[in-house]
Ligand SMILES: O=P(O)(O)OC[C@H]1O[C@H](OP(=O)(O)OP(=O)(O)O)[C@H](O)[C@@H]1O
C-alpha cells in the first residue's frame with residue numbers, strides 16, 4: 001500500500017502486465033505503420049512513459065511531437081480541458097498516432113479531435129495504454145488499446161494524483 005497526499009492506493013497492475021500491453025500495441029503499430037512515416041503525438045503530462053516505450057519499439061521512420069492538455073483536479077475531471085501547450089508544427093497531410101496514457105471520459109480526446117480537424121491531417125488513430133469502457137462517453141473509435149480497466153481511479157506509470165505518483169513503475173488503484 002502507498003499513500004499520496006491524503007489518499008491510500010493499493011497495487012493493481014504489475015510492471016510485467018504493463019509491458020505485455022505495450023508490446024501488443026507496439027506490434028500492431030509496427031504492422032500498420034512500418035512504411036508510413038507517422039507522427040507520434042504524445043499528450044503530456046501523463047503519456048510520457050507510455051510514449052517513450054511505444055516509440056522505442058517502433059522500427060520504421062517516424063517523427064515525434066507533443067501537446068499538453070489538462071483537466072483533472074484530484075481524482076475527478078473538471079470537464080474543462082485546457083490546452084496548456086499546443087502544436088508547434090504543422091500536421092497537414094500526415095498520419096498521426098495519438099499516444100495517451102489513459103482514455104477515461106474521453107473529454108481530452110474530444111478536445112484533441114478539434115485541434116486535429118483544423119490541422120487537416122491525412123488520418124489519425126488513438127493508441128492508449130489504459131481505457132475505461134464504462135466511463136468513455138464519446139463516439140471516436142480507439143483503435144489501439146493496451147488494457148481495458150474498470151472505472152476506478154489509478155496512479156503510476158505516468159498517471160498522477162494531484163502531481164504525485166507519475167514515477168511509479170507499476171499501477172495502483174484507490175483503496
Ligand atoms: O478521458 P479523460 O477523462 O479526459 O481523461 C484522460 C486524460 O486525463 C489525464 O490527463 P490530465 O488532465 O490529468 O493531465 P496530465 O496528463 O497532465 O495528468 C490523462 O493523461 C489523459 O490525457
Ligand code: HPA
Nearest residue numbers: 104152153154155159160
Ligand atoms: O484514473 C485516472 N488516474 C489518473 N489520472 C487520470 N486521468 C483520467 N483518468 C485518470
